[in-house]
Amino acid sequence: MALEEIEITKDRGRALWKIEEDEDELQKMIGTVDPIPASVHNPKKRMEWLAGRVVVKAILEQLGLTFKGIVKDEFGKPFPKAYDYQLSLSHSYPYVTALVDREPPTGIDLEQPKEKLLRIAPRVFRHDELKDAGRDITKLCIYWCAKEALIKVYGKKDLTLAENLIISPFSRESEGNILGSIIVKDVETIIPLYYKVYPNFVVVYTKRNAS
Numbered sequence: 001m002a003l004e005e006i007e008i009t010k011d012r013g014r015a016l017w018k019i020e021e022d023e024d025e026l027q028k029m030i031g032t033v034d035p036i037p038a039s040v041h042n043p044k045k046r047m048e049w050l051a052g053r054v055v056v057k058a059i060l061e062q063l064g065l066t067f068k069g070i071v072k073d074e075f076g077k078p079f080p081k082a083y084d085y086q087l088s089l090s091h092s093y094p095y096v097t098a099l100v101d102r103e104p105p106t107g108i109d110l111e112q113p114k115e116k117l118l119r120i121a122p123r124v125f126r127h128d129e130l131k132d133a134g135r136d137i138t139k140l141c142i143y144w145c146a147k148e149a150l151i152k153v154y155g156k157k158d159l160t161l162a163e164n165l166i167i168s169p170f171s172r173e174s175e176g177n178i179l180g181s182i183i184v185k186d187v188e189t190i191i192p193l194y195y196k197v198y199p200n201f202v203v204v205y206t207k208r209n210a211s
Helices: 023-030 043-062 116-124 127-133 137-154
Strands: 003-009 012-018 070-072 078-080 086-092 095-101 108-111 165-167 175-184 187-197 202-206
Touching (some): 003 043, 012 043, 078 086, 086 202, 137 202
Antiparallel strands (some): 003 012, 108 202, 165 175
């Protein structure tokens, strides 16, 4: 079992999984619930798809719930089937992470810092974000994950990273709080976020307002 990390409170759970199993082993963990869509052919994508279900199942079981699958709304936003919970998933092979919460907003993103961020950063980040991150690839990755988490909070596709999603400057540590904002039609919604820097990847996820 490759459950790397799990945090559970009364009605919220976050977990991290490292894929060390093959496809058959992952499939056995969820049984016949949520079969892989026929359109998913790539072996790694298939394992990410299965591991996402495995990690959500692990969280739900810790919350005293039975995994019955994942459904999506008309915008592609996932939800745990049969329960009034929010759900966010992210993966960057071989890592998969999920956040399940009874209360919105709920968003999580996992990425591995890579040199290509330096190339694409000017197209997706604001000037003040670029100035704050400089050429720190890990910090750029935190900014990227934070914006992706905000997209998942919003749940629709009509946002641009630079114009609608703003991350306040921060001092990079091994983990910490940051503030994100979603601006749509001149209405700003502030979203508290938390980041964690691991040896090979970064995770950013939404916080409860009171936490």
